[in-house]
Amino acid sequence: MNRHAPIPSLHPAGGATSDADRPVLSARSIVYSYGNTPALRGVSVQVGAGEIVAITGPSGSGKSTLMLCLAGVLQPDAGDVEFRGRLVSDASESERSALRRSDFGILFQFGQLVPELTAAENVALPLLLSGVKRKAAITAATTWLDRFGVADHAASRPTEMSGGQVQRAAAARAMVTEPSVLFADEPTGALDALAGEQVMSQIVRVARESATSVVIITHDATVAAYGDREVVVRDGMIDHARDGIGS
């Protein structure tokens, strides 16, 4: 029995096609230290196509570091990170930057929108960076804002929006390039329960519609419950609590 296989009924692909079985993103025995303090001590994780994985763990467990390594922001000291057969962990800074821009979307807790830009311009930014013309980029951005229910605020500055609206605009920015993997680091950490629920359910809905894999980093079980599967990080290692759970 493969106890870690995603729950079949939740898989958007439905069938067990060979493509869906192959992980989009995988980490093998990655190690990362901040100076002499080890944050990750040999972690292996796989993320399937369209799968929503919640990485949880107490604060300081290394879950954010794991996400930054998976997303190619940090380079692990040892071990590999592979995205669609490409070795991310060996790529140069500019290659990884380009990969993050085109294939990954990243959503943080707060403070990621440029306060001087309008919501639409913020969402359009990744497209402008890849050379899309302004008009087309803004049109696409408005469409994405609409998918997250904040099209009304296209011309607003982040300071003129509520926390939940800002997070939804940030999610639109993370999704505008139609990435393969969306990383969300404590996406509801600064929101109240209902605003957080709205952000999470919209992220999950949009991700399912576009078959995007999602990696959620959270210490909050109610947020982790949006995932298809949970990976618990404790003390820089994966906690295999599910061993022996009947399912």
Add this chain to the structure above:
Amino acid sequence: MSTGHVLMGLLAAGGRHGYDLKKAHDERFVGARPLAFGQVYATLERLQKKGFIEAVEIERVDGPDRTVYRLTDAGRADLAAWVGDVEPPAPFVANPFATKATIALLVGDADLASRYLRKQRAAHLDRMREYTRVKTDPSTPMSEVLAADYAIAHLDADLRWLETALDRITALHHPLTTESDDIS
């Protein structure tokens, strides 16, 4: 929880008979323990004695006779008073997980207790995931969303406790035993 007040609350919208009340209760309070017919009829009798409800007619469809009850003014006043009253916070909290973890420490060691708590945590999260799916489904009616919210909040409270208990046990003893690192 006073069953009498719940039934009176269901009668507030208009007269109903016992069978109807049981059905209305079970539909509205998803996740609550379903009412037994005997309990419904005993409660109605008690309420009638107190003068909070009165029988208005006997309905007969293709089955047994069914007495339709209605809320009296006294009942309405009592119901209003009950709604306004504060429920006392539970003096004793059932804590089967704490009990089990304590026994695990007694019969085994910290490892056994920790293994139990971690499995319990995973099981709780599985349950929470189901409620979350119900809650975020746009077709779910409000009553079920509220019930799911309630269940999630309670599971979350358990999960927080489980997390703290794990921290306590692992902090007092040694770090986790490592197992094979494959997870897929």
Add this chain to the structure above:
Amino acid sequence: MSSGTPRHSVLLRLALSGGRSDRLRIALTAVGSAATTLLLLTAASVVCISTGDGPYRLAVLDQPGLRPGVIIALLLLTAPLAIFMGLCTRVGAPARDRRLAMFRMAGATPAEVTRIAALETGLAALLGSLFGVAAFAVGRLLLDRTTMGTFMVIAADGSKRSDIGIVRLLPTDVDVPFPVIVAVAALVTIGATVASAVALRRVRISAFGMTRSVPTNPPTKTAALLFVVGSGGLVGLGVVSRSSASSLPVLVGLSFALFAMCVVGLLMGSASLSASVGRLVAPRVSRPDLLIAGRRMIDAPYTASRAAASVVLAVLVGGAVLGTRANFLASQDPSDTFYADTFDLLSIVLGAAIVLSAANLVITTSEAIVERRRTLAALVAGGTPRAVLARAAIMESLVPLVPSVALASAAGLLAARSFFGTTVERLASFDVDGGNEFATVDVPVPWTQLVVLGGGAIAISVLATTISLVFLRASTRPSEIRAAA
């Protein structure tokens, strides 16, 4: 605490309890006050030159009539330094504001919090000016050199003649009286302390943080009006002064007033120019760096223009000096180097002013980067190349600077040309009988020097902004994403 007012030792300890950015601010304040002290003491030693001192190689030092010009130039140089020290109070401002708010939360009164902040500046300034005095003393010893050169000798009957002999490079032989040194050090320290207290008056320190009153729309019409009236007036005044005989003091007073209008207009205008350029650019461009720079220019027009102001001021004065220099050189025999020497000295002073202004630019740009590090770090994590953010920062400071510099140098030059005229009479032949012949010569426009001045100012500003980009790498580390604002 037993008494109603805290002891000074307590305030002192609180004043010095800051973090890394606080230490940077203290260090920069000290550097600024050291430089100001050095400059003022140099001016003082020029003031103190008496008959027994000298002779000096430079005519402007050697001839008593020219010394006020040197003194004024040195005092003018303290203006960018004052701006520098004013900007220092902004370094690490968010962190300091939070620290001061914490003091308020802990029960300090607003006056006490202001005193803590002022005490910090005061101590840094005192330390700096003591360093300045020491540097002055050491410099006097190290730079005391003599060479052979020509100098002017005034005979007992008042007639002048040139002589050749041993001359000093700088007035290192002048004794500046001790009370003057103390007065200068005290002036710098007190000035900096008072300035920081005044700067904090605009900041309402509450227990819940700070609210800064920032004017949202920089004045455009007033600025343009001041500049147009000022520069137009200068041109007109020049024409009038040459055609009719007016009294000199009135003329000088008027021209100073008009020049001041020009300066104020330009300084106010650089912020509104920044906002207008931003409004023109931001809604149209497809380039992400220009988009960010443009939106920043609209939202924070004062950030860049505050530091650019002193660059613009220096260029305005520089334009006037170049115009005047062209005029004087045209009227003089090319072999005579008297004016050329003097103007060279003036150019050095102006160059120093521009470099100082650029240092101000380093502070504002790096502060703007460090302040926004969480957003920048998140952008970089999301795949925005650092180069894009670097270009945005450079554009933000430079796009408004280019038109300001062009306007300033043109206005300065025009003022000089209209004041001194576009033609001069030059001595064509010399006759012993006194029948000297003069020829009318056109004053050339000093295009090359103007380009060097404007281009140099912009190049130095680019360099300054680039230097401040060293903060970009550290500010965009992933660990900054979760940093407090």
